[in-house]
Amino acid sequence: MDSRDLFEILVREHADMVRAFLLASVRDAATAEDIFQETFLVAWRNLARYDRALPFGPWVRGIAGKLVLNWRRRLGRARVLFCDETDLQLLDRSFERFQALPGDTFDEKLDVLRACMGTLSPAQRDAIRLHYEHGLHCKEIAARLHIGFEAVKKHLQRGRAALFHCMQGSLPIPDPSGGAA
C-alpha cells in the first residue's frame, strides 16, 4: 500500500466531518465543495509536515479553516459567513468533541442529532425541517407558516440551540465557552 492509498483511507475517514465543518462556514454547497477539494489537495501536498503522533482530523480542519478565511477575503460575505480565527477555533472544538461520539462512521454519530430532533417544539421542528430538509429560505417559510420573518429566524435559532444542548447533554460536547450557555 503506497502513500496515495493511505491518504485515500484518511480522506474517506474524514471527508464527511470536513464537509460538515465547511457547511457550517460557507453559504452555498458549491463553495463548500471547492474548499473541500482544496483542503485535501493542500493536505496531500503538505503531508510531510503532518505530525503522525497527532490526530489527522484537527490538522485537516485547521487547513480547511485557513482556506475559509482566505475565501472569505476573496469572495466576501455573500459566499462565506463572517468568521475569524477565534470563531473557527470555537467551531473546531465542537467538531472535535463530536468526533469522540460513539459510532464508527460519521453517519452513525449523526444518530444523536436525529434523536435530538424529537426534543424540539413543533414550531422549531417545522422551521428546521422546512429550512434544512426542503431548502426553503426564511421568507418562504414565513409565507408557508403564516408567521413573520423574525419569528422564523427565532424558531430556527432556538431550535439549533436546543439541538446543541440536547447533543451536549447526551454526549461529551461542551459549550465552546467552557461554561453554561
Place this chain on the structure above:
Amino acid sequence: MTHDGHDPEDRFGHLDDSLDESGTELREAGAAPWLAQQRFVHGMLRALNSQDASAREARVRALMARLQPANGWRGRLAAAAAVLVLAAAAVWVLSTIDRLPRAEAMVAQALASLHEPIDRAFELQLDVERGERQQHRTMQVVLHPGSRFLITGDTTFGAFRAGCDGEEVWFEPQLAIFRSALPLKEAHRLTDRLGDVLDLGYLDLDTLLRRLPADTELRCVGREDGGIRVEAIGTVHLRRFDLRSVRMLVDDRSGLLRDVEAVAVGERRGARVEVKLRFRHVSDRSLGESAYRRPW
C-alpha cells in the same frame, strides 16, 4: 434597536448571518460561543440533509484523481523527462501511419466548437428507469456559451419551458403560478423539484467534455458519416448522477458535436435511477441573448 432580551437568541440573534445576509460583523461580548454553537448545528443539519452516497464517492474520486504524486522535484523531473520521451516517440509513430485522430484532440475540438457564439439546437431523448417505473421524454435544448440554455419539453406535470441567461435559471410550466426562478448557483433547488428527467448535471455538455479526458479513457473507434466516433471508458461523477458509456460523434472538420449518447445512473429517495440519454444536433440558430432571459 436594542437586543436586551434574556436568552442568547434575543441578545445575539441579530449577529447570526447563517440564515440570511443580515448579520453584522460588529461583535458583542459573549456572542462568539453562541454563534459557534449555532454554526456547528447549522453545519451538522446541512450535512445530515445532504447525505448522498454516490455524491460522496464522486467527491473522493474527483479528489484522488487530482492528486499529483507526492514526489520531490527529482521525481517530478524524471516523470517530466519520461513524458517528453514518450511524447516524442508517440509523435514519430503517429507521423508514420495513417490513423484516426487522437480522441483527446477530438474532444478538445468539440469543446472549442461548443464555445463558438452560436445557438446550437439539440434534440434530447431521455429514457428514465426508476424501479418499476419507466418514462420516455423528448426535449428540445438550445445551448449557448456562458451557461445559457433553453429547454422545452414535458414532465409528469405537463409541458414546460426552462432556461438560463448565465445568471438565473427559470422554469415556466403551463400553470403560471408554479413558475419560478433562482440564481444559477442554486439551480439544484429547481431541478430537485422537477424529478429525474431534468438534472443540469447531465445536461451540461461543456462540463462533460472538460471532464472526459481526466475522468475516463478516451478512444476513437471509427469514422461514421463524416465524423469520428469517440468512446469514453470510465465514469464521470456528477452531483447526483454517474455518467457511463459516453459515446459521441464529432464532425472531424468543424468539431461539431453531432450526437452524444450516455447512461446516467444515480439514486433518488432510495431508488436506483437509470437514464439513457441521447443528444442529437438539429440545427444552428441565431437567437440573441434576450432569448435566454426569464420571459416574465
